[in-house]
Amino acid sequence: MKILVATDGSKASEGAVKYAARLFKSFSANSHITVITVQDDSSLRFFKKHTPKGAVEDYLREVADKNLAWAVKYLNKIKLPHDMAIRYGHPSEQIINEAKAGKFDMIVMGTKGRSSWSDTAIGSVAQRVVGTSKTPVLLVKD
Template structure:
C-alpha cells in the first residue's frame, strides 16, 4: 500500500513524536522512509529570519550562543556585522536533524534530505517529486488551547496535500 513514507521534521519534540509511527508504517509496508528538513528561506538583508508567533511577524537571528552579542546589536540597528552565511547554518543544523533521526533506524530503507524553501510548500513539492504515498507529521500543541491547534505548517500540509497525512500529537509528559 505504501512505498514511500515522508517524515518532515524540524527536530522538535512534536516532530520526534511522529518518528516512531513513520518508522513502524515504513517497516510494516517495506517502504522507504524519507526524512526531510526544510531550511526556511526568508532571510532578510540583515541576516535576520522572519518568524511568526501569535499572528505577529518578528525578526530573529538564527544560530547558537555565539550570536548573542550580534542579536543585541541587530536589535539596536537592524543590521549585523556578521557575514551572511545564516542559511548555511540552518542547512547544517538540518543535516544534523535528519542524520539524528535516521541514525537509530534499522531494517528500513531511509533517505534523508535538506531542502531550502517555505516549509509547507517544500514538503508538498518533495512529496510529489518522490512519489510519496503518506506524510507523517507531528503536531506541536501539548497543553491548553495549543492541545487543540495544529502547527501552521502541519495545518497547511493537511489542507493542501494530495497524499494522506497522518498527524501524531506529542504525549503529555
C-alpha cells in the same frame, strides 16, 4: 509504500519518525522512507547582504543537520534504510512539493497539539500541509 517524514528536531517530530518506522516495517519490502527537514530562509534574506558570503547558508545547513540528527541516528539504530532531504523555503510548501515530486504515498508529521491564537490565525505547518496536500497526511500527536 513511499513515506515522507517531516522533522524539525522537535519531540513531536521524533514521534512521527518512530511511527513512520513502525509503518514502514508493516509494509512490503518495496517500502521507502525519506526524512525531510525544511529551513525557512525567508527572514534571513536581509542578513545575506550584511554577512560574509555563505554564512547564512552554512548556518541553515548546520540547523538542518541538527534537525535530522536524531531521526538518522534512530533509523540507523533500527537498521531501517532511508534517505534524507534538506530543502529551503516555506516549510509547508517544500514538504508538499517534495511529496509530489517524489511521488510519495504518504506524509507523516508530528504535531504538538497546540491550538494557540497564532496557530489559528496564521496556521501551523501541519495545518497548511493537511489543508493543501493532495498526498495523504498522517499527523502524530505529541
